[in-house]
Amino acid sequence: MRRLLPLLLALVVAGGLAIALLPDGRLALRAEKSGKQTPRQSQAVAVEVAPAIAARYQEDLRSVGSLMSDESVQIASEIAGRIQSFEFAEGQAVKAGDVLVKLDDSLARAELADAKARFELARANRERAQLLRKQGHMSQQAHDEAAANFLIAEAALELASVRLSKHVIKAPFDGIVGLRNASAGAYVNIGTPIVNLEKIDFLKIDFKLPELALTQISTGQDVIVEVDAVPGRTFKAQIYAISPMVDVNGRALHVRARMANPDLLLRPGLFARITVKGRETREVVAVPESAIVPRGGESFVYVIQGGRAVESKVKLGKRENGTVQVLSGLSAGSIVVVAGQLKLKDGAPVEVVQTVSGPEPEKS
Structure with a gap:
């Protein structure tokens, strides 16, 4: 019995191997004959x-920039003085020539009156000198001095008149005044900023493009502007100036466009996205x-x-x-x-x- 045991074990192992090999052998052969796929074959x-x-x-050119006023100026005094009154409301639209600020002009008026009196005296002296010179009762030197004094008095009168006019500050163009930086009664020096004046019925946009875009842009070309503050809307602008110099640091072209803003919806300083339609x-x-x-x-x-x-x-x-x-x-x-x-x-x-x-x- 002990001699038969190894033989029986060998038969069992051989049978197991035969069964293990059967799917790749007989079953595969039967599947091939019947036209059916085996589980190992991939499914489509x-x-x-x-x-x-x-x-x-058509590749578009894209950039970003900020809106700017069509015209912008910081209203300041050309002379030192005390603010007497403001003739505008903050945020008000004004016309060119409208009075914005008046400075205390009492001293300037007195100086003008003095200059007028001196002018009248100098004119009378000149006329008298001319008459006496014709009659031979005055030397040429005295006559010339009277004529020179008249010219000096005339210039002084003009200077006093101009100085008085500087006490009234007017709008240089149509626009909207901003928020004032001073109050009535405040003393301002020459050049002290008082208020901004912005012309915003048209706006400018400065932006940069790669130097390789030079042949794809020109003045008069339309651009599309999108403003994050006004989502869902696009605005049309037009290139009107291209800087003759290329920025050597960023290899960029400086471009400026202008756009209408008739309803004054857009304001200077807003962030803008610019799209220029490519030509290539x-x-x-x-x-x-x-x-x-x-x-x-x-x-x-x-x-x-x-x-x-x-x-x-x-x-x-x-x-x-x-x-x-x-x-x-x-x-x-x-x-x-x-x-x-x-x-x-x-x-x-x-x-x-x-x-x-x-x-x-x-x-x-």
Whole structure:
């Protein structure tokens, strides 16, 4: 009995090996003859696809900037003096020539009266000297002194008149006055800021563009302006000046545009986003945005080739209205997977269950 035991164990092991090998052997042979797939054979993944189409891409130039008043000035006094009164309300619209501030002019008026009296005396002396000179009763030197004194008095009168006029500060242009920095009765020196005057029925926008955009911009060109403070609206401006100098530090062009602001909705200082329509177009490939598979900071698409999904790395461009532009890694006419990518691996067999239309070509 002990001699038979090793023989029985060997038979059991051999039988187990035969059973283990059976699925890859006889069962596989039977499955092949019957046309059925074995569990080990991969199942095709159902996917939806769309064609990649050729499109003309017009690259816009984008920048940021701040709105500025069309004209802006800091109202200040040209002489030292005490503020007598303000002739405006803060935030009020004024016209060019409107009086804004009056300074105490009592001393200036007295000086003007004195200058007038001296002028009248000098004029009378000159006339008397002219008469006496004609009669030969006055020397030429005395006559010349009388004439010179008249000119001096005339200049002094003009100076006193101008000095008096400086006590009234007027608006240099139409605009809106800001918040004043002084009160009535305050003493101001020459150049002391009193209030700002801003012309905002038109606004300026300064922004920068890369030097490579030089051939794509010109004066008179329209730009689109978006302001974060007014969401959902766009405004049109027009380039009217380009600096002749390029910023050598940032390799940038300084550009200035002007835009209408008839309802005074926009204000100087607001942050603005500027879009300049590009003039150069190039051919790109466009696919539905759903075809893009992001992974590890990169983008991929699955292209159908011979019934299988082939993974392709792509470089993306502009996204708009559910369409994305592919700058490299894909050719026009390729069929890409737009639904079912999560179940795919590179080279996996696929079954196309639906073909959707490709993106609409972008009009240049």
